[in-house]
Amino acid sequence: MFMKGKKGVILGVANNKSIAYGIAKACAAQGAEIAFTYLNDSLKKRVEPIAAEFGSSDKVYACDVSNPAEIVALRESLEKDMGQIDFIVHSIAFAPKSGLSGRFYDISKEAFDIAMDVSVYSLIEVTRELKPLLSNNSSILTLTYYGGAKYIPNYNLMGVAKAALEMTTKYMAEDLGKDGIRVNAISAGPIKTLAAAGIGEFRFMLKWNEAHAPMKKNVTIDEVGNSGMYLLSDLSSAVTGEIHYVDGGFNIMGMPAVSFDEDGKQTIAWDGNK
Numbered sequence: 001m002f003m004k005g006k007k008g009v010i011l012g013v014a015n016n017k018s019i020a021y022g023i024a025k026a027c028a029a030q031g032a033e034i035a036f037t038y039l040n041d042s043l044k045k046r047v048e049p050i051a052a053e054f055g056s057s058d059k060v061y062a063c064d065v066s067n068p069a070e071i072v073a074l075r076e077s078l079e080k081d082m083g084q085i086d087f088i089v090h091s092i093a094f095a096p097k098s099g100l101s102g103r104f105y106d107i108s109k110e111a112f113d114i115a116m117d118v119s120v121y122s123l124i125e126v127t128r129e130l131k132p133l134l135s136n137n138s139s140i141l142t143l144t145y146y147g148g149a150k151y152i153p154n155y156n157l158m159g160v161a162k163a164a165l166e167m168t169t170k171y172m173a174e175d176l177g178k179d180g181i182r183v184n185a186i187s188a189g190p191i192k193t194l195a196a197a198g199i200g201e202f203r204f205m206l207k208w209n210e211a212h213a214p215m216k217k218n219v220t221i222d223e224v225g226n227s228g229m230y231l232l233s234d235l236s237s238a239v240t241g242e243i244h245y246v247d248g249g250f251n252i253m254g255m256p257a258v259s260f261d262e263d264g265k266q267t268i269a270w271d272g273n274k
């Protein structure tokens with residue numbers, strides 16, 4: 001039981017396809033006590049049964065991270081119901097649809113500000129607000145994607161937000177290390193979730209990743225969940241500021257791998273046209 005005695009809060013469960021759900025499952029299986037948050041009333045109905053599944057019916061709170069008052073209210077509720085906590089999972093991102101396809105240089109300032117606020121600044125604000133509750137052996141985890149390190153078609157505005165999120169992870173890791181708080185990110189391969197549905201040509205991304213990743217597969221929320229559990233537990237007690245790829249190895253590829261057909265001619269696994 002790697003998480004026995006650990007208490008924490010997971011922000012960003014939308015349904016049982018969410019990456020945050022995979023992380024909750026892995027942490028609960030290792031004995032963690034988990035609080036959940038939901039964005040709005042329609043998601044509340046989805047999150048409540050999930051919290052019940054993990055024995056957390058009494059620890060479900062509203063928290064739209066774009067509203068600072070809701071983050072303060074979350075701190076007050078967690079303090080009352082859980083006291084000290086040992087981990088925070090930030091599995092939240094949003095960009096207006098206009099920022100997730102089309103010409104990059106057409107992105108509006110309004111869309112840019114919203115994406116940065118919800119997907120990046122929220123990590124800083126949630127951490128600062130919940131810091132008084134964090135134990136001096138705690139771990140914060142956020143979720144990023146390769147589109148924050150390299151160009152990925154249509155990821156556009158979210159790519160810029162993820163780049164900022166990854167650097168935020170590193171600056172926060174330095175700042176909070178002296179307080180016994182670690183901060184890491186998982187860069188997950190593409191997974192079909194609600195948030196992913198907003199990205200243009202997402203199915204193409206899935207097929208491309210599967211064809212060209214060294215492991216020739218897409219990743220699951222259970223696989224991301226298990227790696228997340230490692231980063232939240234004491235198994236990773238000397239790991240901070242990491243961008244940990246859970247993507248079947250896709251990020252190491254500089255070009256698609258070649259294979260040879262019966263005539264000895266070089267081919268690539270999938271050129272995107274079949």
Ligand code: 0WD
Pocket residue numbers: 012013014015017018019020038039043063064065066090091092093094118143144145146187188189190191192193194195196
């Ligand atoms: O391929 C993927 N699905 C990948 C996702 C690959 C690599 C990284 N990620 C990241 C996402 O960018 C995000 O940071 O993982 C994180 C979780 O995303 P997810 O599990 O793919 O998607 P989803 O199940 O939709 O959860 C994200 C949730 C929101 O869902 P919706 O679909 O309603 O936007 O983030 C929450 C919301 O529940 N969220 C907010 N929570 C609080 N305040 C807010 C907000 N303002 N906005 C969105």
